[in-house]
Amino acid sequence: MNFPQSKTYLTLALLCFNLVCMAQGQGLSAIPTGLYFSAKKTIAEKTMKSDQYRTLYAALKATDLEEVLDMDGPFTFFAPTDNAFGQFSPEELNSLFKEENKAKLKSLLSYHLVAGHISASKILKALCRGGGRASFTTIQGKKVTATMSGLDIVLTDSLGNKAIITEADNNQSNGVIHQIDRVILPSTM
Missing domain, CATH: 4.10.910 (30s ribosomal protein s13; domain 2)
Known part of the structure; x- marks a missing residue:
């Protein structure tokens, strides 16, 4: 045969x-x-090509942060979806995109970005070591706190607002994206 x-x-x-x-x-x-080759994109490329991150990518582009997220990294990006940006009224969102508010928008986006590759398992290990709480310093300079609610990893900003990681460990060539359901804030907007 x-x-x-x-x-x-x-x-x-x-x-x-x-x-x-x-x-x-x-x-x-x-x-x-x-x-072999890597088909992974940078974090900037991933957000640019995703239908879930149109507002996020527009904000990254408006603040020149897409250039940072195109660099080697590694970075951990807690990425709010378009639905997450729906927590802002259209007027508030339009105001954030005005040239005079560029620094404010950049601060907001930088609060979603942590230096280093922090996978969901690393967040969970930090939660175990921290007795159910872990904090991460963002490149904006302020901390975001992680806790658990049931099976969800919850991020809490400095104002007490909460965002749930709805999709974890979207690995890219220069770091990891964790999709979140709300925009977290470094300060009042």
Whole structure:
């Protein structure tokens, strides 16, 4: 019996096994770069191409933070969706986008950004070590506090407003995005 298709699968399986062995024994640098590639985007590219983050990306662009989120990082971005920005009235949102409020908008967005790659499991470990509370200093300079509510990780801003991480660990080439259901505030708006 001739099984040409089976031979192809066997060859591919052996090639994959070889690559895994090489990677485990010598690290990923041992694998020739032509044999693999990363399809992940930067955080800026991900927000730009997502239908859920149109308002967020417009705000990043207006404050030049999309350039920061296109850099190497790593970053952790607590990313509010378009629905999250719905907590603001259209007038409040339009006001935030005015040139004279650029610093205010940049401060707001910077409050959603933490230096380093903080996965959901790292947040949970920090919660365990902190007796159910963990705080993270944002690049804006103020802290955001994480707690648990049932199975949800909840972020609380300096004013007591709460946001739930609705989608965690969206890994990108320069960090991680955790989608949140509310905009957190560093101070009163």
